[in-house]
Amino acid sequence: MTAPAYNFAYLDEQTKRMIRRAILKAIAIPGYQVPFASREMPMPYGWGTGGVQVTAAILGPNDVLKVIDQGSDDTTNAVSIRKFFVKTAGVKTTTTTTEATVIQTRHRIPETPLGDHQVLVYQVPIPEPLRFLEPRETETRRMHALSEYGLMHVKLYEDISRHGHIATAYAYPVKVDDRYVMDPSPIPKFDNPKMNDCPALQLFGAGREKRIYAIPPYTQVVSLDFEDHPFEPYRHDASCELCGATDSYLDEVITDDRGTRMFVCSDTDYCGTRRAMGHGTAAEDTEAAHDDR
Amino acid sequence: MYVAVKGGERAIENAHALLADARRGERAVPEISLQQIDNQLALGVDRVMCEGSLYDRELAALAIKQARGDMIEAIFLLRAYRTTLPRFGASEPIETGAMDIRRRISATFKDLPGGQVLGPTFDYTHRLLDHTLAQESDVASAATAPVDDTPYRSVADLLGDNGLIERAAPQEGQGADVGDLTREPLSFPAGRDLRLQNLARGDEGFLLSLAYSTQRGYGRNHPFAGEIRFGEVEVEFFAEEVGFAVPLGTVFMTECQMVNQFTGGDTTAPCFTRGYGLAFGQSERKALAMALVDRALRARELGEETDAPAQDEEFVLSHSDNVQATGFVEHLKLPHYVDFQAELGLLRKLRAEFFERNGESETPMQDAAE
Numbered sequence: 193m194t195a196p197a198y199n200f201a202y203l204d205e206q207t208k209r210m211i212r213r214a215i216l217k218a219i220a221i222p223g224y225q226v227p228f229a230s231r232e233m234p235m236p237y238g239w240g241t242g243g244v245q246v247t248a249a250i251l252g253p254n255d256v257l258k259v260i261d262q263g264s265d266d267t268t269n270a271v272s273i274r275k276f277f278v279k280t281a282g283v284k285t286t287t288t289t290t291e292a293t294v295i296q297t298r299h300r301i302p303e304t305p306l307g308d309h310q311v312l313v314y315q316v317p318i319p320e321p322l323r324f325l326e327p328r329e330t331e332t333r334r335m336h337a338l339s340e341y342g343l344m345h346v347k348l349y350e351d352i353s354r355h356g357h358i359a360t361a362y363a364y365p366v367k368v369d370d371r372y373v374m375d376p377s378p379i380p381k382f383d384n385p386k387m388n389d390c391p392a393l394q395l396f397g398a399g400r401e402k403r404i405y406a407i408p409p410y411t412q413v414v415s416l417d418f419e420d421h422p423f424e425p426y427r428h429d430a431s432c433e434l435c436g437a438t439d440s441y442l443d444e445v446i447t448d449d450r451g452t453r454m455f456v457c458s459d460t461d462y463c464g465t466r467r468a469m470g471h472g473t474a475a476e477d478t479e480a481a482h483d484d485r
Numbered sequence: 486m487y488v489a490v491k492g493g494e495r496a497i498e499n500a501h502a503l504l505a506d507a508r509r510g511e512r513a514v515p516e517i518s519l520q521q522i523d524n525q526l527a528l529g530v531d532r533v534m535c536e537g538s539l540y541d542r543e544l545a546a547l548a549i550k551q552a553r554g555d556m557i558e559a560i561f562l563l564r565a566y567r568t569t570l571p572r573f574g575a576s577e578p579i580e581t582g583a584m585d586i587r588r589r590i591s592a593t594f595k596d597l598p599g600g601q602v603l604g605p606t607f608d609y610t611h612r613l614l615d616h617t618l619a620q621e622s623d624v625a626s627a628a629t630a631p632v633d634d635t636p637y638r639s640v641a642d643l644l645g646d647n648g649l650i651e652r653a654a655p656q657e658g659q660g661a662d663v664g665d666l667t668r669e670p671l672s673f674p675a676g677r678d679l680r681l682q683n684l685a686r687g688d689e690g691f692l693l694s695l696a697y698s699t700q701r702g703y704g705r706n707h708p709f710a711g712e713i714r715f716g717e718v719e720v721e722f723f724a725e726e727v728g729f730a731v732p733l734g735t736v737f738m739t740e741c742q743m744v745n746q747f748t749g750g751d752t753t754a755p756c757f758t759r760g761y762g763l764a765f766g767q768s769e770r771k772a773l774a775m776a777l778v779d780r781a782l783r784a785r786e787l788g789e790e791t792d793a794p795a796q797d798e799e800f801v802l803s804h805s806d807n808v809q810a811t812g813f814v815e816h817l818k819l820p821h822y823v824d825f826q827a828e829l830g831l832l833r834k835l836r837a838e839f840f841e842r843n844g845e846s847e848t849p850m851q852d853a854a855e
Binding site for chain 1: 565568669672673809813815824828830835
């Protein structure tokens with residue numbers, strides 16, 4: 193059997209049109225989850241099918257695509273998705289954030305600030321920020337319609353009374369354009385501030401749950417908090433051991449079986465670019481890197 | 486020191502090469518053919534076609550071979566192929582009453598027009614391993630009855646003549662377009678057409694357990710297997726160009742008409758209610774389970790309590806699809822370094838505050854590990 197010839201970027205034009213309509217609606221109602229007829233993709237649900245469909249629907253032949261997972265271009269699933277688009281769309285790909293016109297991501301926002309010529313496509317597992325408080329879709333849709341977000345505030349309050357902090361370290365809920373409470377996908381809350389007033393268009397695709405939502409460029413995105421417990425982005429007590437960055441999100445790497453660990457940038461492009469620019473071995477930072485409280 | 490995560494691309498290619506190698510297995514053993522799978526693992530092919538929502542024995546057999554016998558993986562392969570196919574329209578409703586019957590049993594009447602036809606079945610076999618099958622076996626061909634072209638109406642229809650069972654969904658649906666959850670996102674409450682589509686594609690194991698739970702009291706609906714039939718039915722498509730329905734071919738199907746306890750009362754005469762199951766190929770367990778779950782999901786419509794899992798439409802329909810379920814469960818294998826790091830940071834902070842509050846320090850063991 194010969195391999196069937198697929199359309200540009202795999203999806204047929206009919207499907208792309210359907211997805212583009214959903215995207216346009218999502219942009220028109222920032223933060224609102226638009227149901228769409230998600231297709232069965234040749235990769236498993238939960239592995240980025242939503243992001244892949246959004247990317248396939250917006251990709252043009254002149255686009256330059258970057259795919260990251262956990263901030264890195266080299267993680268297995270990022271490699272797999274990038275290869276999928278090389279194969280089905282033949283587009284140019286890059287690992288350099290500034291060169292990309294479309295960036296598909298899982299769990300991170302690049303450290304390098306995005307521009308207004310770029311689109312960031314998020315892979316979303318559970319698009320509903322209220323899902324773990326109310327499992328029923330019929331209920332949560334009603335709650336969104338009525339802006340009934342008391343339950344979420346009670347949850348955050350209970351966190352504070354129990355732990356002294358809001359015990360959400362990733363997928364930290366935000367309010368978009370002062371209307372919809374939205375799940376930012378499982379990015380660390382470190383990344384939340386980057387969503388606010390961002391020049392790039394941010395699109396979110398949840399394939400299994402069949403939802404698309406969006407943050408248009410330059411939209412207000414506020415992480416939920418209380419006046420007396422303001423949102424605080426996660427801060428590392430270390431710096432990158434490879435490039436010395438103190439402002440990036442760090443991965444912890446265990447380097448031997450005695451628990452020795454080091455911290456390195458999760459954003460491999462950011463780290464690599466800095467090292468290429470001569471920021472280096474971070475000798476002066478090594479001590480800080482090991483001093484993990 | 487630092488083990489770079491570069492090289493993912495090569496690693497993936499190598500892993501896939503290993504997979505192909507393992508799939509083929511010992512080269513001295515003859516390779517299995519699609520015909521062998523189709524013929525000798527026919528019920529597996531039936532299941533893959535049914536849950537893969539594509540009636541094509543050869544492609545299903547190919548999927549089973551490629552998936553190394555992993556049925557859910559095979560179903561996934563078939564689904565991913567199906568999604569790329571163009572759609573010309575919907576067929577005319579198939580007429581199971583005109584089925585060319587291979588097997589047909591009723592648990593409600595000892596005899597009925599057309600009789601009980603056992604056909605090929607595991608029922609009444611003693612489940613003793615047959616060691617003669619360990620070698621190539623010489624199986625004599627079985628005696629068969631002459632083909633009987635008489636259409637036999639279903640037990641539910643016969644009961645319906647006397648008004649003893651509710652009419653089959655006297656719905657607007659008759660003749661109208663049926664929904665397709667592969668083209669439109671499912672929303673709740675779903676119509677029965679979409680519910681039945683969802684169940685027909687649903688995981689056999691999931692439906693089996695739900696059906697079993699209704700029998701054990703979680704949403705009991707007093708079922709009788711009015712009839713199960715398996716055989717060949719003709720599929721017709723209404724062609725606009727010629728102005729009439731043209732036959733496309735035949736498919737093997739299993740249909741289950743479940744007869745369940747009463748509805749009616751003050752304003753309508755009491756009558757039995759229906760549960761319906763339909764599956765590609767010979768898939769009796771699936772059809773029975775589907776019929777039980779279909780009936781359970783009608784609880785609200787029939788004014789019954791809806792407190793059991795099998796009666797909860799959103800719960801059942803959202804979790805029945807094994808391709809969705811396996812994808813999301815298995816995605817836990819993907820890296821979660823970033824989120825885990827965020828949780829780790831939070832936990833360390835909470836622990837530090839805990840020990841500060843209680844004037845203790847962490848145990849020496851943990852100190853060493855730090």
